[in-house]
Amino acid sequence: MLLDASLSQLVLVDYQARLMPAIFESEAVAKNAVRLGKMAQLVEVPVWGTEQNPSKLGENLPDIRALCQRTLAKMHFSGVEEGLGDWLRPTEPQPQAQRGNARSLPKHLQKPAPPVDERGTIVIAGCEAHVCLLQTALDLLEDEFEVWVVTDACSSRTERNRDAAFDRLAGAGAELVTTEMVGFEWLRTAEHPAFRDLQALIR
Numbered sequence: 001m002l003l004d005a006s007l008s009q010l011v012l013v014d015y016q017a018r019l020m021p022a023i024f025e026s027e028a029v030a031k032n033a034v035r036l037g038k039m040a041q042l043v044e045v046p047v048w049g050t051e052q053n054p055s056k057l058g059e060n061l062p063d064i065r066a067l068c069q070r071t072l073a074k075m076h077f078s079g080v081e082e083g084l085g086d087w088l089r090p091t092e093p094q095p096q097a098q099r100g101n102a103r104s105l106p107k108h109l110q111k112p113a114p115p116v117d118e119r120g121t122i123v124i125a126g127c128e129a130h131v132c133l134l135q136t137a138l139d140l141l142e143d144e145f146e147v148w149v150v151t152d153a154c155s156s157r158t159e160r161n162r163d164a165a166f167d168r169l170a171g172a173g174a175e176l177v178t179t180e181m182v183g184f185e186w187l188r189t190a191e192h193p194a195f196r197d198l199q200a201l202i203r
Helices: 026-042 084-088 129-142 159-172 179-187 195-202
Strands: 008-013 047-052 070-074 121-126 146-150 175-177
Touching (some): 026 047, 026 121, 026 195, 047 084, 070 084, 084 129, 121 129, 179 195
Parallel strands (some): 047 070
């Protein structure tokens, strides 16, 4: 029921320079996205970004882009349609069958390779909440990730569209959280080495 930093990844969706001026409460939303990215770095949670049609809408805001390990340029509204899921769930190549005296082990005795990094909890935030964020999150749920939507780091051009997205995501099984919830659940204790640094981010 609580987030675990060791199982989490953060996805920041489409905080693009030409889009943000039209977004409801854009300044607060972008500020929380930067906080999320910095919190993730403090607790070693991987951070990924997406950009919708960047040749038209521009790159993500520089402070956000700098926090991402990689940024996916996309034309589909859902980042999953363009390979985001492959970034979030990397797997090792299957090992060659071990050799017996005469032939390979039977298939039912071969063990599949485990995932490289089993981080199936996706913390996601972005714009527009009712389009790219929604479609990406729903596809991630379909792909059996746990999805946690950071509501105060998401928005749309209108408040009504944003709120409709939250209603639909909650109904589909996503957890709705805030930036501070995420940070303190990743820490779990005031004795965490990153506690003071994280606390400074929210003041």
